[in-house]
Amino acid sequence: MAHQPHDPNEKVVYVGDSRVRKYEKNNIPRDYSAYPGKSEAFVPNFLLKEWMVGAVVMVGYMMLVISHPSPLGYPADPTNTSFIPMPDWYFLFLYQLLKYPYAADSFILLGTLVIPGLAFGGLLLAPFLDTGKERRFYRRPIASSLMLLSIIAVGYLTVVSWQHYQHELEVNGIIPEHIKRHDELLAAIEAGRPAPTPGQEPELAAIVDKDDEGFQIYQRSTCMTCHGDELKGMPPQLPTLRGIGDKYSKEELLAIIEGGIGTMPAQYQQNLDQGLTDADIDLLADWLARQKSDAGAEVEEG
Structure with missing residues (x-):
């Protein structure tokens, strides 16, 4: 068969192979605007939005952590029997729940496993139990009532x-350690002393007027039994009496001796039983009120 010469201006039309099937995939999500609440497809519309918001929040959180690293806490003191352990704020409701009789003692399993398990299990199963298409909360009385009841219970506890x-x-009469450390820092700054370092005990003030009669009365009093002959005590259970005059006046110290403070009971009658008189107790309070940090520094310099 003779071939005609090819014309470059000729229009060429290619015919597809009929053996190859053409597949069309429609990626356009369904229109949910006709449904009550005007929702949208979870995948990929809603999920993509959540991922984008989560990524932005995560980047912001990481920038905050890098710019402001979390400070180390104070060293634990196993001898501090006055310490009251507290969980983080988001577990306070469970902490309070375990204080009630029906969630403690012989019902400890009910308070630690059954009640929290029902609450968190119901939250996890909520999308599978509540499958209605209605999104307005007042049209979903059961789910909305349970959620409001949970919020009220958690907030109350x-x-x-x-x-x-x-x-x-x-x-x-307990001062939380972070508040106490903050007050010590402010006091050191106001007095021109170096800031105390966590984990390092602050330098104790010197004893003022150690040759005074008040110190001799102190050695005969019940105060020395707990605070020691050098007034050092055993912080934080037994605070030091060095520098006690910075916190309390003579009248306040007399009130503490007569009525006690915090876990310390009254010491007035016990001191009388030790052989002290009212005049001795008055001299003791006056001598303790003179135990000030600045006065101790002046004594050392002199």
């Missing part, structure tokens, strides 16, 4: 737990 903790601190 959290507030009660914190109030009970504050009450225990006030009754026992």
Whole structure:
């Protein structure tokens, strides 16, 4: 068969192979605008938005951690029997729940496993149990009621737990360590002393007027039994009496001796039983009120 010469201006049309099937995939999600609540497809629309928001929050959080690293806490003191352990704020409701009789003692499994397991298990199964297409909360009475009840219960238990903790601190006269350290830092800055370092005990003030009659009365009093002959004590259970005049006046010290403070009972009658008189106790309070940090520094320089 003779071939005609090829014309470069000729229009060429290619015919597809009929053996190859053409597949068309429709990636356009369904339109949910007709449904109540005007929702959208979870995959990929909603999920992509959540991922984007999560990525932005994570980057911001990492920048915050890098720019402001978390400070180390204070060294644990196993001898501190006055310390009240507290969980993080988001577990305060469980901490308070375990204080009730029906969730402690012989019902400890109910408080630690059954009740939290039902609560968290119901939260995990909520998407599978509540499969309705309605998204308005007032049209979903069961799910909305359970959620509101959970929020109220968690909020109530959290507030009660914190109030009970504050009450225990006030009754026992305990100052939380982070507040105490902060006050010590401010006092050191105001006095022009170097800031105390966590884990390193601050330098004790010197004893003022050690040759005074008040020191001799102190050695005969019940104060020396707990605070020692050098007034050092055993912090934090037994605070040092060096520099005690920076915190209390003579009248306040007399009130502490007569009525006690925190976990320390009244010492007035016990001191009388030790052979002290009212005049001796008055001299003792006056001598303790003169135990000040600045006065001790002046004595050492002199």
